Amino acid sequence: MANWGKGLRRITHGGLPKDFTGVSSIRVKGVPSRPILPAQRAGFSLILALVVMAFMILLLFSLASFITIESRVATHQQNQLRARLNAVVSLRLALGHLQQEAGPDRRTTARADIIANTTQPGWNWQTLRNPLWTGVWRTDLQLQPPAWLISGRHDEIPGSQSVNLQGQTDFYLSQWVPWQSDYVYPDTQGITLIGDTSASPAELPSGNYAGKPDGRIVLPRINLPDTDVFGSYCYWIGDEGVKARLNLGDPRLTPTDGTASTPQLKQEALRGTSRSGNEILPGLATMPLSGIDPRVSHVQQLSLLTNGGGVVETDPPTIVRGLTSETTLWSRGVNADSLWGGLKVDLSLAFEMNDADWANSEFGAGTTPTDSAGNPLSGVTYVYHPDGMTQRRSFGVTKTSLRYDGTTRGHAPLYSFDSRVASGTNITTRGPLWDTLRNYHRLYKEVSWVSANAPEINARTHYPNNVALRDAGYGVRSHYGRFYNRTDTTSGDFLNTTTLHTLPAPRPAKVAVSPYVCRELLVFGLQNGGGQARVTVSPVVVLHNPYGINLRLGRKNVPLEPAGMRFSLRKWETLSLNVQSGGSNWTRTLGQLAAAADPASTSDESFRTYINAEILLRPGEFRVFSLPGAGTTVSNISPLPFSRIGGAMQQGLDTRGGVWMNLTNTAGAPLSATATSTTVRLMNSGVFETRVMLAAWPGDDLIADSLDAASELNTVLTTNLSRSGPVPLPTGFMSLTFGGGGMTLPVIGAEPRVLGVIDQGLRWPRDSGPWPLFSHSNPLAPVTQADASGIATTSTPSGRAYSSPSYRTTLSQPSAWSNVMQTNGVDGSQAFGGLSQTSLGVTSAVYTEVPLAPPLSLAQYTHANFGLRDQDPLFQIGQSFVPLNGSNYITSSLDSTCGLSNHDTAWMANAALFDRFFLSGAAPVIRRGADVTEIKSLETVLDDFAAGQGKLANPRTWLFAQRDEETVRRMLRDHRRIAGTILSEGTFNVNSTSVPAWAALLASAKRNALGAANELEPSPTNNARFPRAVRADSAAVSHGNNFTEPNAWTGLATLSDAQIWTLARFIVEEMRNRMRFNHRYQYGLRASPYLDVHYVIRNRGAEVPLPFIGLSQFVNRFNCGAYPNDVAWQGCLQTAIIRADVAGANLSNRTSPLTAAPTFGSTQASANPNIAGAIPYVSTPTNAMASDPRISPGTNRNHALRAAPTSLTQADILAAVGSSLATRSDTFVIRCFGDAADPLDPSKTLASCWIEAVVQRIPEFCDPSQPPETEVSSPTDGQRHNPLLNPVNQTLGRRFIILSSRMLGPNDL
16 A cells, blocks of 8 residues: 555656646545645646546547447448348349239149149159249140249349240240259358248158158349349248138137027038138147137247147147148138139129019129129120130120019029030020029028927929919920920920920029929739729828928918828829730720729829828938728728829828729629639839929919919829839739639738839939939939930830939839838838838938028039939039030030930039139028028128128128228129128138148038037047038937948038048149149130140140149039040049048948948949849940049949938038138248348348248239229130220239238248
8 A cells, every 4th residue: 555655646746737736635545645745746747648648549449449330330230221122122023923923813823842743753752842832824824834933043134033924835944943953053042031940841751641841942042133232132932822721710619709609600610611620730639729829920930839829849849840831820812713814703692682683683684784983794604615616705694584473584594505416406505593593592591490400491392383384374384394305395405495395495493492202102902892803002102301401391381281292193094904804804904993983083193192281301201101091990991992082191101001993894894803713914014103293382282183283393204114024024923813713802901912013212222223313313303204314215225214313113013011112110101211222221311401501602502403304413513423424525415316415514513603603601690480580681791791890601701991981881782892802711722732731621620519419529530520411400420330320321421530631632642633634624725626635735844734723623523535534524522532432531432341332333324124124324324433543444433322411522522611712822921032242242241131921912903993893804705805904904913912021030930
């Protein structure tokens, strides 16, 4: 301390000025103070000066350092800003590239791995180059190479990749294609856009796991072209529509207001699923039913949900990274037609129009409307001709004239085309009327809910019915069965004309919903009636209710209806009994015996019987009805004396019922039952005909004598019984000998002795001569006659049946009544069907449905019974089985044997519907009760939706308002404009090759109650619901049950997770298979019709498959006979089902040989004279095939139970998930990069920036002066642009907007 003091004194003395008179002393803590002597004060100034200098130097250094740092920071910020600006430039270039290529409607998109089979043969996920590049194909110029949405090569001029390929048939050499192997960029040029933080490497298949592509993206940087800009960029545009969207919940299952779901909401949620099937994906099994936490904004944030939030991660973490390439949070779609262009038309709104507005609309007699700018819109009838040449408009104005109720009306059909057949005759083909689909759609309003779990509807026939047609001047031709057959229309192509017998050809405007006669027997017997021989006739009918709800006979609110159903048996004069007695031989027709008993019995109506009104048939039920006998006691019950008008049939088989007539001798006198030996034989010839009528519509009178006084359902008809007996006929077939030395006839009160039975019933699979019912026939059709094929009875080839396809008619002679038919139930009121009419069958089978709520998926219309004849399938829309009458390579063909031009009705209906129309779910809110009532009108529903306060019945419909509130409200009320202000949530592009994405889509049908099963039954991994019919009762669900079990016939199919994964894998495999084949329509890809239909697209020397360009193409079979026929026999999903079944999935068929469905192929469809009842006529038996395309030639996998209630069909899948499907994507993610380079050394990067942006195509055009609903295609040629669409909108289409953007750092990649 002393030394420190001396130093201080020296410094102080030397540093102070001499005149310093300041402080006289300095006090330092811890040092004794003393005065400063004058000599010492001068040194203090030096010290102070040095301190100040030190401070100045420090300040200078500080300022210099600060300036240096600030300069460097400013330079860095400037470089970072330059990098960001260059990244923004990259983003704008990417967005422009995307707008140019994917903005127009007529585009389809897919990932590059979809073409791997031909462009990179022998590939696997680890060798596949660039699998996640996004390709965009033009659907109007299919030969133009696809655009690949990346920034391009580093060694070419910037922008080369985005040069438009208009008019080109191959890529420019400067453009990079995914399979290219001769271009390799230096490692120093590679920029990671998606790295290990976000994605995972490729994984090879293992067992049932299909593997996955490498989710990482690396592209070369490209120098920016401006001379005064130093930096580079690159970008990649990813397709979000091919992924499974994770953050979707279904408010019907998990209401957003916190209340519990109801049975009604759960039933509605079985159609048009709208949730994400997240729980089937790895690591997401515990995800809540309501979906992902809404705060999660990108897939990488799923890792935040690992602590009880629904994600179970691995260690080290792989789950979330693996989901990046398979899942999204953003996908939405514009409801636009990717094949023909233009916004889709909303059938939900259209079908909810009142009757007057509907009749005056373009669907009825009205002309086409205009858009909001006053320009014409297209018609609603698909008119593009199947040959691609005769008529090239896509949709036009076509009307079918119908005359009924005293008025001739115009109605638009779904499709229409004119053709010139080989004979030179012009024919006009018209599809079903739009009215029929509207009527089916609105059936939910006619269902009566007296009981919450037992809905019912009153049975009714097609309309216009007999009464309506009669009153319109049709006279004796007041039913469809008087036109569409060769008996009534002896010449000409009655299927393809607008006029028949100088009258407008009748068409249904309303669909039938009714039971049908699945079996009718006429049991002939002999009895001793007081010594006289009697012939007894016992009619037996089996009614089948094929629907998932109760059917009630009789008109609603007509309490005193005398009868519900009438059976008018006809032409008994053609049924003969040969009698030999006392050396004489004579013949008596049944008509003669009937007329002798009641002269009123004629050929037009030989006998009549009824079923009472108010009979209720349960879902799927087979109910037996027979004519009861009469007697004072049980012991003397016997048939009634014949009268043309018999009594009412009762349920059950009454073996002592029916009617009797005296058997007469040559003089017409009664024949003795005992005196002389007499042999009676029922001849195997004649006509078996019964007209079936219902009390269904106003004015129906079943009691009146006229056959036109009530609604005719159809006619059970066999035009000739000569092919119905056993082959060969046994000696003494259907004959009995009594009296003399013969047998003793039973007396009154005993069962008559059976002489013979005429038995017309459905061709069930386990019975002789089976047929694929409902998929290739329609017993519910109004015309069930063999000659509806066009072949006259006298011209029917050998081995072909005289009954319509669904029916087989046999003759038999059972030894006793117990062998006539097998019944079930305490009272014998239940019959067997489904698998067999014997006890091998079941007593209930639900094949089809009545909608319990507004339909949400177009495939639900497969249940609309609008067909005319049994030769066409019931299931059409959403199905695509090749017809057995016609060619597999064209849509319409002339059958010269029949004189008819048959067309593929399902193919044409799908082509008409799936590209141009959609269902928004706009509908009133209803309350179920004895009468369905509206508790919220459609107008109120739409107002709430516009205000953001409610949802439509289809939860996927999302309001996207770009215009003022009043305009939006008007758009929401217009079926032609609503698509301009909404988007569809979670739209899924069917060109997706992601097996997990397909599995998640299919799993959206999981975790809902069905029948007797709750949400998680039978188990948490076995509850994906694909019901044939939505039911409100507690029927048992089926999970691959054998066809011998009742559960297999409830219509309530449930799939397990394992089945879903298998099906998803084979959907992708089948898709890759089909995309190689370009002959998908009757016409070819090239402009000239009939030219190069098998043209193979080649780019850069490789075959480049073409994705599905329209949804109808995905649904429909391909029209080609030269390719492997599996693509021509059924649609893509149906073939995937076959593939899965070969792998043991038990989706359609069953694997056990003992319970598998009988094969149905060309052998079973060919003529066979050795089968009783023969085989229905078809022109092309070889079309009865289906095979696994991996095996060539493949084993036939077609079977007779393809349409059985729990045999999965593609329409079952589409009814559940079809409302979300498209063939293009409208949501994309852009990962872009920009950097700033050193101007003195451009190879040196000074700063880098990555941006991720999610972009969405919206309904508005780039030039919004034209309204969104403006037509895109030409009114004269669907392949060309509408000349009224301005050049900007022709070129760029609808606008993309940015939904989300974020800056990324290297650690975020």
